[in-house]
Amino acid sequence: MDVTSHLRTALDAAIALANGFGAAWTRGRARVSGDREHDRETASSALLLATWRVPSIEDRALDGVAEVGAALYRALGELAGGDEDAAAATVNGLLRRADAAPTLTRHGDEPWHLHFAAPGADPVLAWLADLVTAVAMLLGSTEVTRLRGCAAQRCDRFFLDATRGRTQRFCSTACQNRTKVAAFRARSRADER
Numbered sequence: 001m002d003v004t005s006h007l008r009t010a011l012d013a014a015i016a017l018a019n020g021f022g023a024a025w026t027r028g029r030a031r032v033s034g035d036r037e038h039d040r041e042t043a044s045s046a047l048l049l050a051t052w053r054v055p056s057i058e059d060r061a062l063d064g065v066a067e068v069g070a071a072l073y074r075a076l077g078e079l080a081g082g083d084e085d086a087a088a089a090t091v092n093g094l095l096r097r098a099d100a101a102p103t104l105t106r107h108g109d110e111p112w113h114l115h116f117a118a119p120g121a122d123p124v125l126a127w128l129a130d131l132v133t134a135v136a137m138l139l140g141s142t143e144v145t146r147l148r149g150c151a152a153q154r155c156d157r158f159f160l161d162a163t164r165g166r167t168q169r170f171c172s173t174a175c176q177n178r179t180k181v182a183a184f185r186a187r188s189r190a191d192e193r
Contacts (some may be wrong), residue, residue, distance in 0.1 A: 008114045008183050009050050014072055015158055017046035017131060019137035021066045022073020027174050033040035039066055047127050061124045071137060072135060076158045079139060080147050090135045098129035152179045 020042035022027055024031055032038045036059070043065045044054045057065060071094055083167035100118070105115045117126035117135040146161045148168065149157035159170040170176040 007137060008133055010130045010163060011138060012132035012162070013046050013048075013050035013127075014135050015160065016049055017043065017065070017069040018072035018076050019157045020046055021069030022077075023158075025128065025156045026156040027157070028152070028154045028178055036062065040150060043069070047124075050127055050130060057124060061122075065124060068097070068132070072132065075135060075139075075156075076147060076151075079144055080149050084144075087139055088147060090109075091132060091139060094132040095136060098125060098132050098191065100129040100133050102133075150175050152176070153182070 006068075019026065037148065040057055040062055042061060043057055046069070047054045053161050071090060075087045075090040075094070078084075078090060099121070100116045101118050103115050103118060105119070106112045115126065115130060116127040121129070138147065143160075148159055148161050150157045150159065150171040151169040152171075155171060155175050157171040157175075159168070159171040168181065
């Protein structure tokens with residue numbers, strides 16, 4: 001997969017959106033559910049990765065964003081688990097839902113680049129189309145093996161392994177440190193016995 005900066009930011013945003021609405025645990029903390037403002041912040045933070053400006057997300061749109069995020073999480077889980085057929089079915093459904101339609105776009109003096117929603121589309125739907133398409137492009141590439149689930153206990157986040165040797169096990173330094181501290185404490189308790 002030839003990763004352009006636009007595609008990479010869309011993929012990072014898609015994974016952040018999926019983790020925000022699908023992961024039961026994030027870095028040792030249980031997901032907050034049912035809190036509209038927390039959900040709005042989760043959606044805004046993910047979309048901010050793909051754009052410099054985040055639209056105001058109405059309650060009606062927020063429900064759709066949360067559903068897409070949860071479905072993307074399911075697709076990432078299917079991909080990480082090796083079930084590409086199930087992931088493709090999930091992503092195809094999301095592509096239809098987002099009305100993804102490739103369109104060359106240019107903002108000011110920027111170079112032409114691909115967006116995946118028609119000009120004039122609802123901004124939230126347009127960004128969702130970009131995010132879902134980025135996951136679809138990951139699915140159809142050899143880079144799909146870089147998709148991993150965090151190895152830390154009480155963290156269900158997905159991430160793309162950015163290491164050259166493909167050895168990354170944790171989504172963040174925080175999860176890596178929590179795991180090391182837990183292992184140290186377990187060894188210390190075993191030594192005391």
